[in-house]
Amino acid sequence: MVDAARQPLIEVKTYTEVEKVEGFVGNFKVTLREKSKYVRADRCNGCGDCAKVCPVEIPNYFEMNLAPRKAIYIPMSQSVPLIYTVDLDACIHCYKCVEACGALQAIDFSMQDKIVEEDIGAIVVATGFSHFDPTPMEEYGYNRYPNVITAIEMERLNNSAGPTSGRLIRPSDGKVPQKLAFINCVGSRDKRFNPGCSNFCCMYSIKNAVLLKQMNPNVDISIYYIDIRTPSKGYEEFYDRARSMGIHFIQGRPAMITEDPQTHNLFIQSEDIALGRVVEHEYDMVMLNQAAIPQPDQEKMSSVLNVARSPGGWYMEYHPKLRPLDSPTDGIFFAGACQGPKDIPASVAQGSAAASRASRVLHSDSWQIEPTVAVVWSDRCVSAQGKPCGICERSCPYGAIDYQQGRAAEVITAKCHGCGGCVAECPHDAITQLHYTDAQILAQIRTLLAEEPHKKILAFRCHWCSYGGADLAGTSHFEYTSNERGLKVMCSARMDTDFIYEAYRLGAGAVLYSGCHPQDCHYITGQVVGAKRAKRLETIFERMKMTPGRFRVEWISAAEGDKYAHVLNEMQATLDAMPEEELLAEIDRLRPEMEKRLGRLGTIPGVGPALDYTQGIIEAMLSKEVAVK
Amino acid sequence: MNNTTFAEEVKALPGGESLEMCYSCGTCTSQCMVQLKQEPEYNPRRLLRLVMMEMRAEAYTNPTTWLCSACDLCYPACPQQIHISSVITAVKQIASQNGIKTPLATSVVNQQTCVACGLCVEVCPYDAISLQVIKVPYRGAVPVAVVESSLCMACGLCGAACRSNSIGIPEEYSDLDVIEDIWSWLRPEGASL
Numbered sequence: 001m002v003d004a005a006r007q008p009l010i011e012v013k014t015y016t017e018v019e020k021v022e023g024f025v026g027n028f029k030v031t032l033r034e035k036s037k038y039v040r041a042d043r044c045n046g047c048g049d050c051a052k053v054c055p056v057e058i059p060n061y062f063e064m065n066l067a068p069r070k071a072i073y074i075p076m077s078q079s080v081p082l083i084y085t086v087d088l089d090a091c092i093h094c095y096k097c098v099e100a101c102g103a104l105q106a107i108d109f110s111m112q113d114k115i116v117e118e119d120i121g122a123i124v125v126a127t128g129f130s131h132f133d134p135t136p137m138e139e140y141g142y143n144r145y146p147n148v149i150t151a152i153e154m155e156r157l158n159n160s161a162g163p164t165s166g167r168l169i170r171p172s173d174g175k176v177p178q179k180l181a182f183i184n185c186v187g188s189r190d191k192r193f194n195p196g197c198s199n200f201c202c203m204y205s206i207k208n209a210v211l212l213k214q215m216n217p218n219v220d221i222s223i224y225y226i227d228i229r230t231p232s233k234g235y236e237e238f239y240d241r242a243r244s245m246g247i248h249f250i251q252g253r254p255a256m257i258t259e260d261p262q263t264h265n266l267f268i269q270s271e272d273i274a275l276g277r278v279v280e281h282e283y284d285m286v287m288l289n290q291a292a293i294p295q296p297d298q299e300k301m302s303s304v305l306n307v308a309r310s311p312g313g314w315y316m317e318y319h320p321k322l323r324p325l326d327s328p329t330d331g332i333f334f335a336g337a338c339q340g341p342k343d344i345p346a347s348v349a350q351g352s353a354a355a356s357r358a359s360r361v362l363h364s365d366s367w368q369i370e371p372t373v374a375v376v377w378s379d380r381c382v383s384a385q386g387k388p389c390g391i392c393e394r395s396c397p398y399g400a401i402d403y404q405q406g407r408a409a410e411v412i413t414a415k416c417h418g419c420g421g422c423v424a425e426c427p428h429d430a431i432t433q434l435h436y437t438d439a440q441i442l443a444q445i446r447t448l449l450a451e452e453p454h455k456k457i458l459a460f461r462c463h464w465c466s467y468g469g470a471d472l473a474g475t476s477h478f479e480y481t482s483n484e485r486g487l488k489v490m491c492s493a494r495m496d497t498d499f500i501y502e503a504y505r506l507g508a509g510a511v512l513y514s515g516c517h518p519q520d521c522h523y524i525t526g527q528v529v530g531a532k533r534a535k536r537l538e539t540i541f542e543r544m545k546m547t548p549g550r551f552r553v554e555w556i557s558a559a560e561g562d563k564y565a566h567v568l569n570e571m572q573a574t575l576d577a578m579p580e581e582e583l584l585a586e587i588d589r590l591r592p593e594m595e596k597r598l599g600r601l602g603t604i605p606g607v608g609p610a611l612d613y614t615q616g617i618i619e620a621m622l623s624k625e626v627a628v629k
Numbered sequence: 630m631n632n633t634t635f636a637e638e639v640k641a642l643p644g645g646e647s648l649e650m651c652y653s654c655g656t657c658t659s660q661c662m663v664q665l666k667q668e669p670e671y672n673p674r675r676l677l678r679l680v681m682m683e684m685r686a687e688a689y690t691n692p693t694t695w696l697c698s699a700c701d702l703c704y705p706a707c708p709q710q711i712h713i714s715s716v717i718t719a720v721k722q723i724a725s726q727n728g729i730k731t732p733l734a735t736s737v738v739n740q741q742t743c744v745a746c747g748l749c750v751e752v753c754p755y756d757a758i759s760l761q762v763i764k765v766p767y768r769g770a771v772p773v774a775v776v777e778s779s780l781c782m783a784c785g786l787c788g789a790a791c792r793s794n795s796i797g798i799p800e801e802y803s804d805l806d807v808i809e810d811i812w813s814w815l816r817p818e819g820a821s822l
Contacts, residue, residue, distance in 0.1 A: 139706060189652075190708035226654045253654035255706055271655030277669065278659045 001080045012080060019115070021123070021305055024400075024414040025331030025367055028120040036111040038086035039072070043106035046074070046082035050097035050107065058090045060163075064153045067163035072097050072107075077161055122331045122358035125315065126351065127301065129337040132187035132194060132291035140186065140288060145259045146172040147266055147285045151182065151201075151208060154287045158211065168212065170285050172264035177284030178218070181268055182209060183254055184225040188291030196312055198292040200343035202229045205289050206242045213245050222248040222281065224270060232345070250279075257286060292341040305332055306399065308524045314340045318522070325354045328417070328524055329398065330369065333357050372418030372435045372490055374400075377605060378408035380430035392422035392431060395493070397524035419523035420494025424533065429498075429604045436489055438498065439610035442601075445503055446611065448485040450618040453507040454583055457571050459486045460495045462530075465516035468558025478565035481572035483509070491515065491523045492530030498601060500537060500551070505594035507587045510550045510571045513537070514564075517555045527555070544593055547586060549574035635683050638723055644715020651677045657703035657713050663696050671696055673703060673713050680720060689724040693717065695731050698782055725779035734800055735781035736788065738774045740765045743795040745772040749787035757781040758796075 005012045013034065020031035056071035063069075071090040074082065086097075086107070098107045131152060134142040142148050147170050149157075160166035170177050182205040188198040202225065209221045228249065230239045243249065254270040266286050272279045294313035295301075302309050307327040308316040315338050318326040325334050335354035336347040361367065376392075383389050386406055393403035400415035401422060411422075411431075420433040432438060449456055461467040467488050473480060489495060492515025503511050513534050521527035534553040541551045554567050575583065602608055639645040657673045658664055664671040676693040688694060699714040707713060736758070750758045757780035762772045774787075774796055788797030788804065797803055 185654075185708070191710045192705075192708065226652060251655075252659065253656045253708065255656045255658075255660035269659050271658040271672075271674065273653060273655050273674075276672075276675075278664060 001078070005080045014081065015085065018301070018304055024412060025329075026121050026361055026364070027414070028123060028331065030118050030120045030123070032116050032118060034114040034116060036113050037083060038088065038107060038109055038111050039084045040106050040108050040111070041081065041083050043104050044083045045104065045106075046084070048074075048084070049100045049102075050084055053096040053100045055094060055096065056090050056092055058087070063163050064150070064156050066153060066156055122333065122361040123305070124333045124335050124351075124354045124358050125301075125305065125307075125327070125338055126335040126354075127295050127298070127338040129292045129341060130295045132293050134186050134288050134290055136193070137186065139256045140183070140254075140286075141257050141259065141266075142288060145257065145264070145266060146170075147177075147259075147264050148257060149285070149287055151205065151287045151289045154208065158208075168215075170264070175284075176216075179220045179283045179285075180212065180222070181266075181281070181283045181286045182221070182223045182289060183268075183286065184223065184289045185253065186288040186290050187293075189226060190291075194291045194293060194312070196341070197229070198289075199341040200292070201289040203235055203238070203343060205287075206230075206239055206247075208287070209247045210238075210242050210245060213242075213247060217245075220248075222250055222283075224250050224252060224254050224268065226251070226253050232343075250274075252279075292337065295338070298338070305329070306524070307332060308521075310340070311519050312340075314338065325350050325357060328522065330367070330414070330417075331358075331361050367414065369414065369416075370418050372420075372433055373413050373416040374411045374418070374420065374422050374431050374433050376409050376411055376431050378430075380428055381408035382428050382430070384408040389427075391425050391427060395421040395425040395529045397421065397526055397529075417523055419491035419526040419529075420489060421491065421523070421526050421529040424494050424496040425529065429600060432605075433490075433494065436494060437606060438496065438601075438604050439606035441487070441489065441496075441499055442502060442607060443610045443614040444487055445499060446506065446614045447618055447621070448487065449503065449506045449508055450622060454509045454580070454587060455483050455575070456508055457481065457484045457510045457512060457568060457575070458503045458508045459484050459512040459568070460492075460499070460514060461486055461488050462492045462494075462515040462527075463488055463490045464522045465520055465558050466492075466514035466554075466556040466564065469514075469556040469560045469564040472558065472561030473565045474561075476561050478561055480565035480568040483572060483575075484512075484568050491521070491526040492534070493523065493526040495530055495533070497533060497537060498598060501594045501597045502601070504587070505591055505598060507584075507591075509575050509583065510552065512567065512571060513551070513553045514556050514567075517557055520557055531555075544590055546590060547574070547578060547583075635685055635688070635723075636681050639680050639716060639719045642715075642719035642722060644712040645719040647709065647711045648677060648680060648716055650709040650711055651681075652709065653678065654708060656706050656708065660703050660706045662700065662702060663698065668692050668696055673697070673717065676720065677711075677713070677716060680716070688720055689727070689729045690732075692732075694720050694724060695733055697721075698784070721779065731778055731781070733781070733783045734798055734802070735778045735783050736776045736785075736796055737799050738776060739795045740773045741768070742793050743773040744793060745774065746792065747774075748790045748792065749774050749796050752786045752790045754784065754786065755780045755782050758787060 004010050015035045015037060017033045017035065018030060019033050022029045050072045051070045054070035054072050057068040059065035060067045060069035062076045072084050072086050074084055101107050134140055134150065140148060149171065156162040157164050158166060158168050169175060184201055184205055187193040188196060205223050209223055212219055213221060228239060230236045251273040252270040254268045256269045258267045266283045267280055268283060268286065269280045298313055302315065307329055310316040315334050317324050317334060317339055318328050327334060333354040335351040378384055383403065383405055384407055388405050390403045392409050393401045397419065398415050398417055400412045402410045402412060418433060420436055423431045423433045448458060461470055470486055495513055500511055515530050516527050518527050537551065538553060549571060552571055556564050636648060640648055653674055655674050661671060661673065671693050673693055676688060676691055679688040679691065694717060697714055697717040701714050703713045745760050747760055750760060757777045758774050760772050761775045762770055764770050765773060783798050785798050785802055794804060
């Protein structure tokens, strides 16, 4: 950290909050609130005379509230930059610090927060994680029994710069404990609190146990665990070393800790799975390995940065395997535990990788994006004629559309990720998506439904999830109906109502509308746009008295090949259950309704010629002689 | 014989759905009062395991199946939120359907003295007692209390509530035995009734 601060090309801004992020990759405009420290950075030399005279003492957050700090303080002894800060909430305005500072005149109570705007090329988010507070787990008595502490509190006690200068003592009587226990998975792997595994606690508790054992070989240490997870290089060897040092590993999650009120010794009651019986052991002190949880303000930051969060609250990466440190927004990268709990080696690796990803942005004059961006036909946009609309702007998950009444909406190409939500939502067909134009998709629908359309099931799949699901169904050899005809768009947000109407007008037997689960969407909220439209379509078809099951909406992830096959087989069963003449009669009955809703289709640029061209292909396809040639 | 597995049968019953979520942490067992005070062999974790591993015979005769009092001390402690007492009840129900009788000494009715007042029906926490008209020797067809032994948990509440000493758990928990116990506590010098 000191090196980073000395490097002339790195500017470190501490005590600064990101308030707003605007713009796009390479051209972010970031608004920062530089909070006032009430100490002038250019004058403070970090001598600490002010803190010595300050009469206020409040709990020190960095020392896990085990030690006091003054109202004028540095957060920790290695703080960079070494400049004191006045905690105005605690300050009693006695101004003794001002006197102590003397001629330096570094303390200035008239300072104000400063709002600055910076031009930023790329952003690396490395906000880390927070700890689960075990107080709600009453069975472990944290905050009730003085000798039940968290592992982080133990680390402060064991740290030579910590409140006890490195002497691990019992909070109840200050004695050195001889019998210690660690409990793993406190609040993690627990559906009542955090269902996920916190990744590093197994190694973390082994590390702490080895450290304590090295300092005092006579100390008796037990680790209670559900499963020990030591999956990386050298980890298992470290586990072996801990066992050979005589650390006891007890498989069994403790149900309860009780305390002897006289001695404040603790009794842990758990099942010892290896023994197959319930055991109770007495300890001097118990350390809880709490779950890693997202930072409390991660939700707020996710809306500032416009990046989505995965279930559990961590920031969501672009792709869990292939782009694990890119955010869905170009130019914003994740490093470390803000993206999910991870240990130090993984965090360091991700930090280096994120820095190099970011430097790719900084060293490029141009930036390649997916070519599937949206484009507005300004002559068709009603806003250009002065009418109020803005539907496209509201449907865009990236804020990539610049809409002002009175002129045609504009797509900021660098921000557009190509979900196609605006294209499908535009009621005037004034937007198109390159490579997924209406003309192209309609031509595909026509071709897929050229022969015996009433026997076909037309499946709209999104690129990231349900297409992957269909792919998995195929590679896994899950059998499903051969009457399925699939069609890919980038996101369920692109699945235009016109496409569905056109499919039924052409006489499709059934239509599947499928995409990602809402939390998996690769376009932040693209699925929500698609789902809303699907709901509307369902109501419309219900009102038309279409046989239930002929239009189906399903959210299928790339891992759910079995679900994809199952859904299609169910749809086939629905069609099989209908007598053919009844189905054909229903298609004929609904055709005028569909035609009524498709009135504008021919006016969309490119659709007419594309359909004429398609007609030629279909004719050639259906006539066997030509097909052979 | 149908082809469903033991686990599927248990999962089909209410509360049994999350059976396979168990990752054997042992919290339930170390929390359990039955295990602590009465039966060291009692182990809900192991019963869940027996169900998952299709070990029917062992599960039916395991004391865990029959001794759970559904106090639900384990449910709020389970990190996987499995409603363990419901799983045990499901196993018990399947065992009863397969003709397995509870090994507990359940409540017995003295049909000669029962007046069918219904007090025991009201107090039974397990809905194990009902009033039925049956043929009783020397009395003819009269309503009397009937105990469903697969539901009875031998808590003894019915015996305490009965005004005519017509229902209760035989052997070591009969009224006479309990009174004798109390006397021995009050007069430790070997006094008896």
